[in-house]
Amino acid sequence: MAVLSTPRSAVQLASKGRPVREHLFRIALIASLGIAFVFLAALLSYVLVEGWPRIDSRLWENMPSVRNPDIAGAQSAITGTLWVISLTAVLTLPTGIAAAIYLEEYADKTRWWNRVIELNIQNLAAIPSIVYGILGLGIIARTFGLGFSVITASMTLGLLVLPIVIIASREAIRAVPPSIREGSLALGATQWQTISRQVLPASIPGIATGSILALSRAIGEAAPLLMLGAVSFIRFNPDGVFASYTVLPIQIFNWISQSREGFHVLASAAIVILLLILLLMNSVAIWLRNRYQKRW
Amino acid sequence: MTDIGTSIPSVTVRGPQAPGNTAALDPVFTVSDLSVFYGEYEAVRQVDLSIGNREITAMIGPSGCGKSTVLRCFNRMNDLIPGARAAGKILYHGEDLYGDHVDPIEVRRRIGMVFQKPNPFPKSIYDNIAYGPRVNGTKGKMDEVVEEALTQAALWDEVKDKLKQNALSLSGGQQQRLCIARAIAVKPEVILMDEPCSALDPIATTKIEDLMQQLARDYTIVIVTHNMQQAARVSNRTAFFTADVDDKGERHGRLVEFDETSRIFTNPTDQRTEDYITGRFG
Ligand SMILES: Nc1ncnc2c1ncn2[C@@H]1O[C@H](COP(=O)(O)OP(=O)(O)OP(=O)(O)O)[C@@H](O)[C@H]1O
Ligand SMILES: [Mg+2]
Numbered sequence: 001m002a003v004l005s006t007p008r009s010a011v012q013l014a015s016k017g018r019p020v021r022e023h024l025f026r027i028a029l030i031a032s033l034g035i036a037f038v039f040l041a042a043l044l045s046y047v048l049v050e051g052w053p054r055i056d057s058r059l060w061e062n063m064p065s066v067r068n069p070d071i072a073g074a075q076s077a078i079t080g081t082l083w084v085i086s087l088t089a090v091l092t093l094p095t096g097i098a099a100a101i102y103l104e105e106y107a108d109k110t111r112w113w114n115r116v117i118e119l120n121i122q123n124l125a126a127i128p129s130i131v132y133g134i135l136g137l138g139i140i141a142r143t144f145g146l147g148f149s150v151i152t153a154s155m156t157l158g159l160l161v162l163p164i165v166i167i168a169s170r171e172a173i174r175a176v177p178p179s180i181r182e183g184s185l186a187l188g189a190t191q192w193q194t195i196s197r198q199v200l201p202a203s204i205p206g207i208a209t210g211s212i213l214a215l216s217r218a219i220g221e222a223a224p225l226l227m228l229g230a231v232s233f234i235r236f237n238p239d240g241v242f243a244s245y246t247v248l249p250i251q252i253f254n255w256i257s258q259s260r261e262g263f264h265v266l267a268s269a270a271i272v273i274l275l276l277i278l279l280l281m282n283s284v285a286i287w288l289r290n291r292y293q294k295r296w
Numbered sequence: 297m298t299d300i301g302t303s304i305p306s307v308t309v310r311g312p313q314a315p316g317n318t319a320a321l322d323p324v325f326t327v328s329d330l331s332v333f334y335g336e337y338e339a340v341r342q343v344d345l346s347i348g349n350r351e352i353t354a355m356i357g358p359s360g361c362g363k364s365t366v367l368r369c370f371n372r373m374n375d376l377i378p379g380a381r382a383a384g385k386i387l388y389h390g391e392d393l394y395g396d397h398v399d400p401i402e403v404r405r406r407i408g409m410v411f412q413k414p415n416p417f418p419k420s421i422y423d424n425i426a427y428g429p430r431v432n433g434t435k436g437k438m439d440e441v442v443e444e445a446l447t448q449a450a451l452w453d454e455v456k457d458k459l460k461q462n463a464l465s466l467s468g469g470q471q472q473r474l475c476i477a478r479a480i481a482v483k484p485e486v487i488l489m490d491e492p493c494s495a496l497d498p499i500a501t502t503k504i505e506d507l508m509q510q511l512a513r514d515y516t517i518v519i520v521t522h523n524m525q526q527a528a529r530v531s532n533r534t535a536f537f538t539a540d541v542d543d544k545g546e547r548h549g550r551l552v553e554f555d556e557t558s559r560i561f562t563n564p565t566d567q568r569t570e571d572y573i574t575g576r577f578g
């Protein structure tokens with residue numbers, strides 16, 4: 001009996017139909033990834049092929065125009081985008097990270113107002129961006145009197161991405177093990193020393209990644225800026241935060257709505273530029289992450 | 297566990313006193329009528345205890361009886377837990393540790409702590425040791441401070457060539473000695489250790505125990521341990537805690553017996569102590 005039962009149990013171990021299911025699951029996962037990848041590749045190759053004839057120095061040396069697609073460029077839109085996104089970063093990152101530190105390290109979660117704040121930050125992240133445009137127009141442009149300027153655009157986009165920055169930073173801060181905080185405090189460090197010398201350095205990779213993803217969203221936004229004066233053809237570069245401006249997504253939108261074919265080519269070329277800026281930002285995120293991880 | 301009972305008579309007890317010889321206790325901490333609450337829950341009830349200067353005091357007892365809770369009162373680490381509260385008195389050199397004017401940061405600078413799981417910072421070995429002195433604004437030669445602390449923690453020879461290496465690359469036992477060195481580097485008077493060897497193998501444990509013996513010449517040490525032989529081997533005095541169940545079914549930690557280690561292990565007064573150390577309970 002004992003001799004017979006050994007091979008039987010071996011057979012039972014081998015077949016339960018699980019390998020097939022595992023396999024199907026794997027295939028489904030790879031297929032999902034494949035779909036995302038194929039669409040992205042199609043999109044990229046389309047704009048590259050379409051825009052190729054116009055990806056040359058005219059694009060960044062000339063100003064926008066609707067008269068002649070051959071001499072029109074996107075210089076003011078490129079500089080406008082850089083101005084707006086840099087100022088957005090300057091305004092949003094310190095605020096967002098500070099808010100995340102407060103919520104994670106200081107806020108007493110048993111107090112109702114802290115819970116209300118938390119809940120509303122989650123909700124804010126889900127509000128359509130056009131609503132922020134209305135807010136920016138009503139309060140920042142009109143009430144604050146900042147008009148249709150770079151700073152109005154940056155403040156509006158800043159509000160738009162602030163919840164994302166806060167949520168990403170909180171995740172990163174929460175990922176630092178409590179034992180690190182305890183170890184620091186037990187040595188007589190103050191809470192602020194513990195945060196600034198242990199918690200923040202340990203969470204910088206996560207904060208950087210989240211922040212840059214948030215800014216990547218801001219850089220592609222056209223809807224709120226449509227309401228904030230970015231629509232007109234601007235033929236000069238912004239010379240400060242109070243200057244008029246336009247940005248790449250709006251410029252692209254304007255050209256695509258022209259009927260002449262030459263402008264569509266120009267739009268594709270501008271999309272490539274926008275994608276390059278995005279790629280650059282993401283590389284910075286990866287570089288930051290690797291740099292800080294290597295040090296430890 | 298059961299063979300501990302038979303080994304009791306042969307337990308060797310450290311320290312200047314011979315077994316049964318009562319040396320006068322020169323108190324660093326005097327705990328009287330200490331109760332600790334987590335919210336409404338009274339985790340520890342009415343503890344009276346003294347911690348002797350430059351002695352090793354062991355706290356033993358079954359899981360959940362409040363050893364860590366009491367230990368964390370000594371450097372006010374419980375302040376960090378929302379809702380935690382201590383009632384009663386802990387005097388540190390005669391001064392009320394929970395007095396209004398007392399700064400917990402200053403308390404923790406003088407009373408260091410080593411945790412159950414080694415928790416080195418994700419920085420270099422050097423920066424781990426230098427962190428405490430730096431946040432405390434120590435001026436002067438940091439290299440010397442680091443070398444001295446590592447030497448005292450019996451780790452210098454093993455790491456002197458790789459001070460710039462990440463502390464997380466050390467072994468568990470080395471990490472724990474690094475944490476001890478880190479605590480020593482701020483020159484505290486007292487070192488609290490909460491089961492410092494429970495994540496370590498026997499050889500690393502022996503090293504840490506030897507280290508404790510050496511440190512006891514300069515420091516006051518309080519150690520929580522589940523290892524009865526360890527308590528017997530290293531400590532001068534032992535506090536035995538247990539948990540009582542009240543009418544409502546809640547468990548409250550209590551100090552049952554506090555005495556010289558030799559007496560606790562050879563001739564305990566309380567039946568519960570004897571049951572515990574002979575392995576009949578817990
Ligand atoms: N942060 C906390 N919040 C609420 N209750 C707690 C907290 N920490 C400990 N307790 C409770 O206090 C009691 C004593 O816990 P403590 O950690 O001091 O026990 P212990 O003797 O150290 O146990 P162990 O030997 O398992 O470490 C337990 O009932 C525990 O559930
Ligand atoms: Mg404990």
